[in-house]
Each structure stands twice: as structure tokens, then as C-alpha cells.
Amino acid sequence: MAGLIAAAAAGGGRAVRILDKSLFPGLRVIKAPCWASSRKMGTQEGSAQKLNTQTSDNILKIPGYRPTAWDRKILVWTGRFKKIDDVPATLPFETVDAARNKMRVKISYIMIALTISGCIVMVILGKRAVSRHETLTNLNIERKARLRDEGAQGASDKP
Template identity: 55%
Template sequence: MWAAAGRAIGILERNVPSFLRPTKQINLKAQRSFCSKSQEGSKHKHEGGGQSIFRVPGHKPTDWEKKVLMWSGRFKKVDDIPETVSFEMIDAARNKLRVKISYLMIALTILGCIVMVIEGKRAVRRHESLTTQNLERKARWREEIAQSASAKP
């Protein structure tokens, strides 16, 4: 069975133009993931130092970045933050803070929905609706127009 399938593929490959045929050196395996840490290890190393060529040893955080590091829970006080920190630490703190803010926004959205439902039920008990409000507003407009028309000689 597999031999027949192999022969069929061979026949089909002969009918494909040469510019459409992949070469043997190309790896056609589809990669469906984000960059991983294993790829970082493939960077060239210094012969003596053992550190990556592209790695920056440290970054002096700004006041805003210090606040982000503190709010994300990385450090308790601004005084605890070292003079230089890695970009990875700042990036991780930003991501953590971003997640916290999104959770807060979700909670506030749910709270706002609950408040609106409660207010809507109260308005129904008072027999208030958009229809009655619109009818009252239009009646007031008609009265104003009638008054302005009767005031003109």
C-alpha cells in the first residue's frame, strides 16, 4: 500500500514544473510557535566571556519604570530597586502590570453591568421608560413651539 502511494507521489512530482519543486535542502516543516528560549541559546558567544554578543548588561530604570517594577510586585519600595536592571525584568514587570490592569478593567466592566441592571429595575418600578421620557420631551417641545407662535403678533 505504501509503495503504491510512493509511486503515485513520484508520478505527480514529475508533472510539477521545476521552479515549483522544493529542493532537498529546504526544511518544509511548518513552525507554528513563537520564538522560544532554545533559539536564544543559538546566538554566538564571546570566546572568553560566555555572554551573548547582543546582550546588554544592564539598564538604568527611569522613574516610571521604577514605579512599574514596584506596582508589579517585583520590589516593595523604590529604594530596593538596584541601580541597573535587565530589560527582561522590566519587560516581565510591564507584562504583569498589563495583566493586572486588564483584570481590573474586566472587574469594573462586570460591576458597571450589574449597576446598570439594578438601575434599570428601579426605573421599571417607578414606571419610567425611554418611551415615556421621549413622549414627555416631545410634548414640551410642542408647547414651547405653540407658546413662541402665539407670542409672535
């Protein structure tokens, strides 16, 4: 069985994944180094790797991003620019993304502050209600007594 796994692992094909998922869920497959698995004749590996890295770098870095009106407002609110008119027509996407992240953090801080202040207000209102003897228990008892009285009056009026 171990020979089958080793042979499948050396091939690096689909058999490794099928064995790995179905029969041996805890098995980790160790990939062979790149020089051992590439047996292509007549290609220069160095030039192919250089082409791959150049294209991946070009894909990751977008030359210019045109910010929308909302992005321009975010850039001004986060302090990147003084006015909306100062924002250029194209920017690096990293600049806009950093401004969005900064705005997200500011909004989360505002929401935390609003939540804490809301809790404090509810505690103050609850203590005032207790001092006036307006607890939920007292309100429910009064409501049930009122409904009982209305039911008794309605029963006496129907004969």
C-alpha cells in the same frame, strides 16, 4: 515551465520570489540545505557559524538596563522589590519586561472588574427607573408634548 521554476529555485535568487509572487501565488519554495548552496572556497563554515551564534547571543542579552522612575514603581508594585530604594541601578531587561507584563495583566483584571461592576450598576439603575415609570419612551413622549405646547403658544403670540 517547471524547469524554469526548478532552475530559479536552485539559484535561490530574486527570480524565485518574482515567480512565486506574480505567476504562482500558491507555490511554496523549498530552500536547499545550507551545504548545497554554499560553494565558497577557503572558508571554514564551522568557525563562521560559531562567530554568528556568538554575536547573536551577545545582541540578545543586554548586560544591564537602567530602569526609569516609572520602571522602578512598576517593579515595586509587582512585588519584585519592597521599596523603590531597593531597586539596583542596573537590571537585566528580562526582569523589567516581566514586571511590565505582570502590571499589564493586573491592569487588565482591574478593567474587567470595573466593567462588570459598571454593568451591574447600570442594571440596578435601570430597574429603579422602570419602577418609577421613567422609560425612554415615556420621556420622549413627554418631551414632544412639551415642545408641541411651546410651539402652539409661540404661534398664538406672534399674530
